[in-house]
Amino acid sequence: MCTLEKQGNLFILTLTGDDEHRLNPSLIDSIRAALERITAEATGSSVLITTGQGKFFSNGYDLDLASSDPSSLQLMDSKLKSLIFYLFNLPMPTIAAVTGHASAAGFVLAMSHDYVLMRKDRGFLYMSEIDIGLKIPNWFVTLVKNKVKSPVAWRDVVMRGTKLTADMAIEQGIVDSAHHGAAETMKEAIKLGEVLMARKWDGKVYAHNKRLVFSDVLAALNNEIVARL
Secondary structure, eight states, X not given: OEEEEEETTEEEEEEOSSSOOOBOHHHXXXXXXXXXXXXXXXXXXXXXXXXXXXXXXXXXXXXXXHHHOTHHHHHHHHHHHHHHHHHHTOSSOEEEEEOSEEETHHHHHHHTSSEEEEESSSOOEEOOHHHHTOOOOHHHHHXXXXXXXXXXXXXXXXXXXXXXXXXXXXXXXXXXXXESHHHHHHHHHHHHHHHHHTTOOOHHHHHHHHHHHTHHHHHHHHHHHHHHO
């Protein structure tokens, strides 16, 4: 479901295959296991890049599974909250190389990285809940408000289901840069990763500072995690 490659202190986590990379419990567990491995193996100044093969970065939750087993939606939400909480506490900079569509929970996964790079010629960012009749979780909105600074922009993302191309996302300050093709996007992500590693930041300090910057996101995640215990 995903692979982890290490190039020196640069970790590349890839959602594999040509499917939609739907976030079912198995895929979320696989990503979490990869992050735990990164935490164990990281030495010195490290960086994580997350990307996906094929047409999709991630098309959100596995809604077919949710239709056949309604209880699975709650399980996916619980597992994703724990995964995102862990990702925000990772002791290193994180980069999402979005080389395909990132929708709903897939959009949230991408936005949970410190930097987001996107390809220009394919894919969009899309919070699809309003169009498919699903109530958006509170913590999704808290994250979107932190990552999409313009009130008009995050209104349109959440309330209108606007499909954002790379150029639109750049204009609204949602992604850091946009590039032609998957290969170029990954090349630039690796280049950014090397620049960040060269700063030789202390991972514990980096994680501490990130927790302060996104304290309301972590609070929203933690409140919902505790509420379900």
